[in-house]
Amino acid sequence: MRIGIVCPYDWSVPGGVKQHIQDLSESLIELGHYVNVLTPATDEKDLPSYATNAGSTIALPYNGSIARIKFDPAAFTRTRQWLRDGKFDVLHLHEPTSPSPSIIAAWSARGPIVGTYHTANDSMYAVKNMQFLLQPMMEKVIARIAVSSEARKTMIDHLGGDAIVIPNGVRVSNFVNAQVLDGFDKENTVVFVGRLDEPRKGIDVLLKAMPEVFDKYPKLTLLLVGPGEINELLSQIDKKYHQRIKFKGFVTSEIKASCYASGAVYVAPNLGGESFGIVLLEAMATGTPVLASDLPAFRKVLDEGKFGKLFKTNDAKDLAKSLIELLGNKEEQKKLTQAGHIRSHQFDWSIIVRQILDVYEAVRSVEGRNVREDFRGQLYGRLTRSGRSDRKRVNNSTLTE
Amino acid sequence: MAMNNILVAIFVVFLFALYLSNVAGRLDRLHLKVENARHALDRQLALRSAICSDLSGIEIFDVALRQKLSNAIQTSIKEESLLIHTRDEWAIESAVSKVLGEIFHESFDVKKHQEFEFLIKEVAGAARRVQYALTIFNDAVKSVHKVRKRWLVKGFRLYGRAKMPHVIEFDTAIPVALLHY
Known part of the structure; x- marks a missing residue:
């Protein structure tokens, strides 16, 4: 044709x-x-x-x-x-x-x-x-x-x-073999991917939730990936945590796949305006468990929480609680990794x-x-x-x- | 002066007539689209029946279900060949969709039936195309309704003798086990 x-x-x-x-x-x-x-x-x-x-x-x-x-x-x-x-x-x-x-x-x-x-x-x-x-x-x-x-x-x-x-x-084959980035400990990393300068991607909620999570897991790092100005964001969070926030600006799609793969958990704190959660499927294709806000679009991709965890949209407290739980539960992470593979294959191009x-x-x-x-x-x-x-x-x- | 006014009036009437003719032309094209979409729907339904009749010959399914499927198809094929374009028996097509849903229920594992994968994929495609053809048809019908609701169209009877098309509803749900095939 x-x-x-x-x-x-x-x-x-x-x-x-x-x-x-x-x-x-x-x-x-x-x-x-x-x-x-x-x-x-x-x-x-x-x-x-x-x-x-x-x-x-x-x-x-x-x-x-x-x-x-x-x-x-x-x-x-x-x-x-x-x-x-x-x-x-x-x-x-x-x-x-x-x-x-x-x-x-x-x-x-x-x-x-x-x-x-x-x-x-x-x-x-x-x-x-x-x-x-x-x-x-x-x-x-x-x-x-x-x-x-x-x-x-x-x-x-x-x-x-x-x-x-x-x-x-999602092109599963582009993500499934992604390697962990150099210098990152997969077990102790949380990843966010998305434009940092766009409020509806919800980065502010994540930064509000992170201090509590950082205190609970002293080895944890937060990896932020996406175009935008980092300094402005850092002013929202206490100075003592600055060391533990790593930043990658705009990356090519291969490196993006590695960024997903480098996390123990991928967080999608979006506030709205998403019609479909393609980022969730990409993360799931690399085998990283997903924690996402309960927007209608995300709820559908995760099938009401069957394929990834959900938290209340725009609720930093709930995000912190869910993230702490998920980071501490290796069993659940493994389960979500498997579920994510199945789900991402269902949406393969x-x-x-x-x-x-x-x-x-x-x-x-x-x-x-x-x-x-x-x-x-x-x-x-x-x-x-x-x-x-x-x-x-x-x-x-x-x-x- | 009077001459000028008459000229302006004629011009305005001319523009208005042009506009009306444009709307009428557009409406005519919309009616044609509905007609074509209806034929396409009939074709997709016939295709689905043909593929399903292949399916009813396979021995992997429950005998009772196969019987049910071939009965449903036979009724629908009869309808399709006899009364193309005039029938209103949509329950017959719903019945085919329902039997397909029963065969490919949630716990049916396509991967266990590798040898029939090709046929199962064809069934999934046929079921999807019926759903798509129905959506396309209803979409066209709704756009006709929207234009025909306008008072200008009603007042000048811009639709001519074209019949008001109606939305068609029947069960086109894709069987759960085939959703991702």
Whole structure:
């Protein structure tokens, strides 16, 4: 199958959506499909061989973080060129309502189109206000996928309709053999991975809880991994603990895997805005037990605590109590390691990709034709023969009988 | 002056007509999408029945369950071939889903049946595609409802003679044992 995927955010900047698209594309290519990703990129060198550059980006605040996105006239020409060159059987747009190549592709193409919604957030005002403009374009998207039931609920609240839920995947093979980082004692390390400068990742709660845990386990170190300013954070915690907090800024995905593996426990104190707990699955794939806040998304990934421990969201006391308990209980750690292996394999991309291919299949049986340029609403489409013929009403029923 | 006013009025009426024609065109495309999605759903259901009838011939399952499955499939195949596109007997398809759920219950271990792994994967895929096709259909129906609710659309009867489509509901739950296959 020839599959065109559109990534709304800058490829040069790491992020959940980009990682999702990268894993999806690589899994599809492994199965022998042709994939091309249209994505904005500030640096062409970052692009893999299966990606096409849609131009550089501008930074805009979106969904509580900074999204680097793209929306300019030249992008329209490029997107149409990409559609013509690709001759895709299926077009897969990610976050189709964000001002990005995704929305431009939704505007420029017709045929079997799939859209994936990643956001679970109630404050997408822009989308709600722009609805009358977006609606006709979104109606061209035949199947809509949400990465979690929260994302599905958000989508239905804002746009109506219905969506298929297919969870995020994890490339287990990238994590399962991760080695412990040099200079770290796995038994006595607690790991946090996530942006340090983003309050919703919950680093403040963790720092509030740590003094009690440090006092209980004198050999314990805390490893913080993620981009952000460490000094500001350290001012929140007593000076005597500073020695025991290790910091790694932005790391590559291989080192990130080793960071997960270096902990006796991985802590995810997130406060909200998570639509799916991909970080939890990554940690579980390396064999590290997980302690996470009881957000709906996390509760689902951990199956109400069967595959990892939960504590009350934004409750430093409860976090400290649970962490102390878990660090002291080697039996439970071992049990959670095993459970984590099982769980992460259930979400391995080799399985998730099959579900996505089933959606492609279902969409192709709704729209019998390939992805093509949409000339409706363009002067060219109203005047030329090729544009006019494309406007004819084609009913699929001839295929059934 | 009067001439100018008339010209402006004509222009406004023209713009309004253009808008109405646009909405009507959009609604027509939506109805077409619903129709196509309905055909696709029928196709996926027929495919599922075909794959399940292979399954009912395998000896690893309980005889009673196999009988139940082949009965359910036979009824559904009859429906599918006779009344394509007009039937409302969704309970029949629910029955197939339920029997599949009984066969692949929680404690069914797919790994113990390596020799049939391929077929079991096919069943999982077919069950998923039915679920997806139904979601796609209902999604399309709901977007038609949304547009047809508008007073402008009602007032000018922009939907023409197209029938109001209805949401379809039946059990499409994926069997527990097949969730991760």
